[in-house]
Amino acid sequence: MSNNIRVAILGATGAVGTEIINLLIERDFPLSQLKLLASSRSAGKTIPFKNQSLTIEEVTENSFDDVDIVLASAGGSTSKKWAKTIIEAGAVMIDNSSAFRMDENVPLVVPEINPQDAQKHQGIIANPNCTTILMGVAIYPLHLIKPIKRIIVSTYQSASGAGARAMEEVKVQAQGILNGETPQPEILPYPLAFNLFPHNSPILDNHYCEEEMKMVNETRKIFGDDGIRISATCVRVPVLRAHSEAINLEFDQPFEVNEAKEAISQAEGVTVVDDWANNYFPMPIDATGKDDVLVGRIRQDISSDNNLEVWLCGDQIRKGAALNAVQIAELLVEKNWLK
Amino acid sequence: MSNNIRVAILGATGAVGTEIINLLIERDFPLSQLKLLASSRSAGKTIPFKNQSLTIEEVTENSFDDVDIVLASAGGSTSKKWAKTIIEAGAVMIDNSSAFRMDENVPLVVPEINPQDAQKHQGIIANPNCTTILMGVAIYPLHLIKPIKRIIVSTYQSASGAGARAMEEVKVQAQGILNGETPQPEILPYPLAFNLFPHNSPILDNHYCEEEMKMVNETRKIFGDDGIRISATCVRVPVLRAHSEAINLEFDQPFEVNEAKEAISQAEGVTVVDDWANNYFPMPIDATGKDDVLVGRIRQDISSDNNLEVWLCGDQIRKGAALNAVQIAELLVEKNWLK
Numbered sequence: 001m002s003n004n005i006r007v008a009i010l011g012a013t014g015a016v017g018t019e020i021i022n023l024l025i026e027r028d029f030p031l032s033q034l035k036l037l038a039s040s041r042s043a044g045k046t047i048p049f050k051n052q053s054l055t056i057e058e059v060t061e062n063s064f065d066d067v068d069i070v071l072a073s074a075g076g077s078t079s080k081k082w083a084k085t086i087i088e089a090g091a092v093m094i095d096n097s098s099a100f101r102m103d104e105n106v107p108l109v110v111p112e113i114n115p116q117d118a119q120k121h122q123g124i125i126a127n128p129n130c131t132t133i134l135m136g137v138a139i140y141p142l143h144l145i146k147p148i149k150r151i152i153v154s155t156y157q158s159a160s161g162a163g164a165r166a167m168e169e170v171k172v173q174a175q176g177i178l179n180g181e182t183p184q185p186e187i188l189p190y191p192l193a194f195n196l197f198p199h200n201s202p203i204l205d206n207h208y209c210e211e212e213m214k215m216v217n218e219t220r221k222i223f224g225d226d227g228i229r230i231s232a233t234c235v236r237v238p239v240l241r242a243h244s245e246a247i248n249l250e251f252d253q254p255f256e257v258n259e260a261k262e263a264i265s266q267a268e269g270v271t272v273v274d275d276w277a278n279n280y281f282p283m284p285i286d287a288t289g290k291d292d293v294l295v296g297r298i299r300q301d302i303s304s305d306n307n308l309e310v311w312l313c314g315d316q317i318r319k320g321a322a323l324n325a326v327q328i329a330e331l332l333v334e335k336n337w338l339k
Numbered sequence: 340m341s342n343n344i345r346v347a348i349l350g351a352t353g354a355v356g357t358e359i360i361n362l363l364i365e366r367d368f369p370l371s372q373l374k375l376l377a378s379s380r381s382a383g384k385t386i387p388f389k390n391q392s393l394t395i396e397e398v399t400e401n402s403f404d405d406v407d408i409v410l411a412s413a414g415g416s417t418s419k420k421w422a423k424t425i426i427e428a429g430a431v432m433i434d435n436s437s438a439f440r441m442d443e444n445v446p447l448v449v450p451e452i453n454p455q456d457a458q459k460h461q462g463i464i465a466n467p468n469c470t471t472i473l474m475g476v477a478i479y480p481l482h483l484i485k486p487i488k489r490i491i492v493s494t495y496q497s498a499s500g501a502g503a504r505a506m507e508e509v510k511v512q513a514q515g516i517l518n519g520e521t522p523q524p525e526i527l528p529y530p531l532a533f534n535l536f537p538h539n540s541p542i543l544d545n546h547y548c549e550e551e552m553k554m555v556n557e558t559r560k561i562f563g564d565d566g567i568r569i570s571a572t573c574v575r576v577p578v579l580r581a582h583s584e585a586i587n588l589e590f591d592q593p594f595e596v597n598e599a600k601e602a603i604s605q606a607e608g609v610t611v612v613d614d615w616a617n618n619y620f621p622m623p624i625d626a627t628g629k630d631d632v633l634v635g636r637i638r639q640d641i642s643s644d645n646n647l648e649v650w651l652c653g654d655q656i657r658k659g660a661a662l663n664a665v666q667i668a669e670l671l672v673e674k675n676w677l678k
Contacts, residue, residue, distance in 0.1 A: 150642050154493035154585040156535055156574065170533075174513050194509075194579050195624045196495055198636060198650060203615050207638040216641070229642035233585040233650065235495065238577050240533050246493040246572040248587075276542050285534045297537060299546040302555070303489050303568035311537060311572065 004032040005333055008067045008091070010082065011074025012036035012047065012056055015164040016096055019322035020071050025050060027326060030333060037063055038074070064089035068338055069329050072096060073321065087123035092338055094125050094325045098210075101126040101218055108221045111327040112269040113140045117222075118328060119337045125328055128222060129214040130320030131155050131234065135245055136222055137319070138295045138312045141267040142249065142260055143223060149306075150229040150250035153215065157199065157234060158284065160241035160316045162188055167240050174238070192238050199234035209234065242284035243320060244313045251306050260308055261298045269319065270295050282313035290315055291323055343371040344672055347406045347430070349421065350413025351375035351386065351395055354503040354580075355435055358661035359410050364389060366665060369672060376402055377413070403428035407677055408668050411435060412660065426462035431677055433464050433664045437549075440465040440557055447560045450666040451608040452479045456561075457667060458676045464667055467561060468553040469659030470494050470573065474584055475561055476658070477634045477651045480606040481588065481599055482562060488645075489568040489589035492554065496538065496573060497623065499580035499655045501527055506579050513577070531577050538573035548573060581623035582659060583652045590645050599647055600637045608658065609634050626652035630662055 007024070011017045017038075024031060036047060036056045043058035057063065059078075064070060064086045072079045076099035083100070086093045100106040107117040108126045110133050118125055128136070135153060142148065159166045166187045173193035176183035185191050189200045201210035208216070208231075215232040237244075249255075265272040273282045274296040282294035293314035301307035314320055332338050346363070350356045356377075363370060375386060375395045382397035396402065398417075403409060403425045411418045415438035422439070425432045439445040446456040447465045452475050457464055467475070474492060481487065498505045505526045512532035515522035524530050528539045540549035547555070547570075554571040576583075588594075604611040612621045613635040621633035632653035640646035653659055671677050 152491050152587050152640075152642065154572075156495065156576065171517060174533075175517050178510060178514050178517075189618070190622060191624060193513075194577065195622055196576060196578060196583060197622045198618075198620045200618055203618055206641055207615060207636070208641060209618070231587065231640045231642040231646075231648065233493075233636070233648065235583070235585065237495065237535060238533065239535060244535060244574070246574065248491050248570065276546060279528070279537075279539055279542055279548070281537045283529060283534055283536045285530060297546075297572070301491075301570045302545055302547060303491065303570040307570075309570065309572065 003030040005030050006033040006066055006068045007031055008035040008037055008064060008070045010037045010059060010070055010072040010078065013038050013042045014073055015160055015167070015317055016073040016321045019317045020073065020326060021047065021049060023322055023326045029326065029330065035063070035067060061085060064091050067091045069094065069332065071325050071329065083124060092121060092123055092125065092332060094127060094328050096127045096321055096325055098129065098214065100124050101128065102221065108218060109328050110136050110222055110324060111331050112137045112267065113222050114224065115331055118331055119335065127321065127325045127328065128218045130161055130316045131157065131211070131243060131245065132215050132218040132222070133320055133324050134243055134293050134312060134314035135215065135247060136219060137267070137269040137293050138264065138310060139247065139249060140223065141263040142255065145259070145263055146251045146253065146255055147225065148228055148249050149252055152248040153232045154246045155232065155234045156237045156239070156244035158237065158239040158241050158243055158316050159192060161243070170238055170240065192236060194238060196235055196237045199236055239284045241315060241317050242287040242313050243316045244282070244284060244311070247310050247312070248301060249308045249310070250304065254305050255308050257298060257300050257308065264295055264298065269293060272296060274298055281311055284313050287313035287315050289318070291318055293319055342369040344369050345372040345405055345407045346370055347374040347376055347403060347409045349376045349398060349409055349411040349417065352377050352381045352384070353412055354499055354506070354656055355412035355660045358656045359412065359665060360386065360388060362661055362665045368665065368669065374402070374406060400424060403430050406430045408433060408671065410664050410668065422463060431460060431462055431464065431671060433466060433667050435466045435660055435664055437468065437553065439463050440467065441560065447557060448667050449475050449561055449663060450670050451476050451606065452561050453563065454670055457670055458674065466660065466664045466667065467557045469500055469655045470496065470550070470582060470584065471554050471557040471561070472659055472663050473582055473632050473651060473653035474554065474586060475558060476606070476608040476632050477603065477649060478586065478588060479562065480602040481594065484598070484602055485590045485592065485594055486564065487567055487588050488591055491587040492571045493585045494571065494573045495576045495578070495583035497576065497578040497580050497582055497655050498531060500582070509577055509579065531575060533577060535574055535576045538575055578623045580654060580656050581626040581652050582655045583621070583623060583650070586649050586651070587640060588647045588649070589643065593644050594647050596637060596639050596647065603634055603637065608632060611635060613637055620650055621652035623652050626654050629654055630657060632658055
């Protein structure tokens, strides 16, 4: 890789932005310049980076003039607001929000699945939703062998998906309940400590919430297969930063379990944790801070010859968001696909 | 109802035993005598009951001589140990353990579903597993209209299913984590506070755990339909005492959502909480302490014309265990099925 990439992080103070900074250091990203951008509220704060201290700048019309890659994680409205400016400045935006994911001119990329799509970008590459990324890396190796026809998935989503303040809220709520109080939720719509609730994103006309339809539509786009039928039930659980998913996969013929396990274990971005003897399978505490998605309980569905079931946990902030975005940036640099 | 039923609670100090005592008072069960039985460890302790104070007795060979109904919730080995003694004493054991559930001579009863089976008892009636009861009352009304062909269910099971000490452990763990410690689990196999894990019951040869196969086998027995194909993924979550379940139901033809909702709403033991406008659905905190199973998110599965999806929460200790057992006792008294 060349060592002269100028990167800006838009939304540098959030849970994902913070993790992106960590990952750029950890993965020794070939930076020549790192610019931390945020709203005026955060401007002027400093953030340690290697041996330096970087000052957060307020994003303006000229922020992107000397930038190659913008890693955006400040929400959909911010991404929409600055997209044109970023593209006109000649930079590429890797966008964590859902704003452009289903835009047919915007590639939606998981590097382990469809890296080739990144090449087609016109200035924006979208980072998929966390639940979609985690499921995708786990099951795509199977789809390559025998096409998946239908997916029924139930999620167990951590507080981090609702942001750093939601994570803090769960801890404060838990302490309050342990003290015998009845804490009132502020960030999340309902109490989450010692509780759970169906995902609170807006409900669409088909009675699936937006989060659930992201899993449906984004998976189809990333896999390049509009024929996969998918039903998702998304649930928020009192876990801090790793999501879990129970996935039922239908093929049009039986898929031998050992072959499936072998395929998943050889795939990039996945670690198989499938210890039947000790009843030890992926757990959020084991997935937290890990790059790989942990996949286990790979088994024959006893209710249907053509179905398999898998269970996974993955760090929502890392592979579910920040890591996938940084991997896309690395891909653009390696392949020389920035322009 | 007559007012002369002599009841013994075997395992009176556990989470379920305690709730049975509360329910006998609340529901004004026609008691002429209540005997609280437990191991020698608890014998001599007193428990308040109405205006009295009842002393816990150690269970012995003669404990059941003057008893009509034994409500047993002290675990499978205790139930097995005393079953013959109870039957020979002329009492009926309503057993919360899994010891006799699949015995063909033992009815497995959910009063809202198969009350008639209770009449066939030969001294033992089994109370189903919590997850089975909660799912059963929610979906049986649909099965009566169009037979259910296949069920795919993912559970979100509270700590209470592992007993009162597991509930306490989750709270202690949560406090430890909030204090920055790394608490070691004692009752549960893995940390549960701010974590979750696939159910830790023994794994069977088919790679389903015992808890999952209870949902499969018990549902078939209660519904009286061995043809229903069922796959369950059971997961323990850091919630105290209400279970949740995401259920996908396959019929052999489409089932109109409004008809399904109407059928469930008219069923006994169920309250529909299906507020799409406000994104308000069943949550453990709302189900806790309630007799009814809360059912919502009743919707067409977008991945299959012949499938519906439902979401439920139910109090694991009440309808999932103690209440169902007390309802069976009430049924025996009302119908005069004690002998």
